Amino acid sequence: MVDERTPGDPDDLPPDPVALAALIDAQRARTAADTEFAAWLVFGAWGLAWMVGLAGMWAAYTHRIALPFWASGAIFAALLVIAAVVTTVHTVRRTAGIVGPSAKQSAMYGWAWVGVFVGDGALMGALGRLDASPDVSLTVGSIVPALLVGGLYMAGGAAWHSREQFVVGAWICVSTVAAAFVGPPNLLLVMSLAGGGGMLVAAVVARIRRSGRRPSRPHDPGRLS
Amino acid sequence: MSADLDPVIHSQARLRIMTTLAAMPEGDRLTFPRLQKLLDATAGNLSTHLRKLEDAGYVDVAKGHAGRVPTTTVSVTRAGRRAFEDYLAALQALLTPPTTVSEEER
Numbered sequence: 649m650v651d652e653r654t655p656g657d658p659d660d661l662p663p664d665p666v667a668l669a670a671l672i673d674a675q676r677a678r679t680a681a682d683t684e685f686a687a688w689l690v691f692g693a694w695g696l697a698w699m700v701g702l703a704g705m706w707a708a709y710t711h712r713i714a715l716p717f718w719a720s721g722a723i724f725a726a727l728l729v730i731a732a733v734v735t736t737v738h739t740v741r742r743t744a745g746i747v748g749p750s751a752k753q754s755a756m757y758g759w760a761w762v763g764v765f766v767g768d769g770a771l772m773g774a775l776g777r778l779d780a781s782p783d784v785s786l787t788v789g790s791i792v793p794a795l796l797v798g799g800l801y802m803a804g805g806a807a808w809h810s811r812e813q814f815v816v817g818a819w820i821c822v823s824t825v826a827a828a829f830v831g832p833p834n835l836l837l838v839m840s841l842a843g844g845g846g847m848l849v850a851a852v853v854a855r856i857r858r859s860g861r862r863p864s865r866p867h868d869p870g871r872l873s
Numbered sequence: 874m875s876a877d878l879d880p881v882i883h884s885q886a887r888l889r890i891m892t893t894l895a896a897m898p899e900g901d902r903l904t905f906p907r908l909q910k911l912l913d914a915t916a917g918n919l920s921t922h923l924r925k926l927e928d929a930g931y932v933d934v935a936k937g938h939a940g941r942v943p944t945t946t947v948s949v950t951r952a953g954r955r956a957f958e959d960y961l962a963a964l965q966a967l968l969t970p971p972t973t974v975s976e977e978e979r
Contacts, residue, residue, distance in 0.1 A: 665964055665967040665968050666968065668888065668964055669964060669968060671885065671888060671889065671892075672888065672892050672961075672964075675888075675889045675892040675893060675912075676892055676896060678911065679892070679893050679896045679911055680896070682910075682911055683896075683897075683911075744907060745903055745904040745906060745907025745908075745910075746897070746901055746902070746903060746904075746907065747901070747902045747903075747904065747946055748897075748898075748900045748901035748902050748948075749898070749900045749901060750897075750898050750900075750901050751901070
């Protein structure tokens with residue numbers, strides 16, 4: 649029974665099949681925890697930024713709080729920067745030391761985000777030069793980036809066969825369309841609650857699903873293959 | 874009882890290496906330091922076991938350069954993936970109640 653050991657190996661064979669299965673499970677969980685994309689973290693960071701930031705802008709715009717509108721915009725921008733940093737750091741850590749097609753795929757997808765948001769910044773600059781009214785700037789400045797986020801999430805869902813990412817993207821697009829019909833200033837509230845809230849719900853669902861995948865049943869042979 | 878378990882994989886260290894490499898999407902490679910970290914292994918120990926897996930044709934160890942820094946990357950080969958799946962199937966058979974597998978278990 650023990651003569652399966654390759655000569656010269658340290659005496660490291662797990663004692664029985666159940667222990668072997670548990671060893672495989674534990675290593676799979678470790679690898680997944682270290683290399684898989686933590687959707688809950690990313691949805692959570694962006695959802696929080698949208699919910700708090702956009703609600704703040706709405707409250708400032710409608711004079712419900714004593715905060716200049718530009719300051720509420722700066723707070724939202726800061727929250728978005730934090731979410732972007734969280735996403736970037738997480739992605740870099742997850743993909744470090746992995747080379748090959750999936751790394752290239754992630755890099756291309758990352759550049760798509762950079763590209764569209766540089767473009768969005770340029771659009772806002774152009775609107776400023778055209779002396780667009782505050783309502784026009786607010787509408788374009790909210791709807792366009794939200795549609796870009798929704799579209800990129802849907803594309804990401806398609807690229808990684810991730811239904812949850814696709815659904816979140818589709819939900820953001822739908823909320824944004826609704827916000828466009830509502831118009832300023834309440835479109836901010838719609839995007840805060842529906843868009844930001846939707847991402848937070850997705851974050852909670854992803855977190856629950858993730859903990860459900862942890863090997864709580866090491867004896868279950870059905871999990872092996 | 875463990876006659877069907879591939880002796881090349883049937884060691885704690887090599888089973889964990891194969892589990893980790895097989896979890897990567899097809900075509901992806903892990904750098905040696907990242908693999909080492911995922912396994913909490915020492916470099917020497919990991920090299921020893923990788924060599925055994927490489928000799929069996931189960932993993933591909935490639936040495937290259939990233940700029941001036943020498944890099945080693947590891948991936949599971951097609952044969953390695955198949956051997957790992959066979960190992961899992963054999964283990965599965967050992968775990969399944971004997972009444973249903975008595976034929977294959979022999």
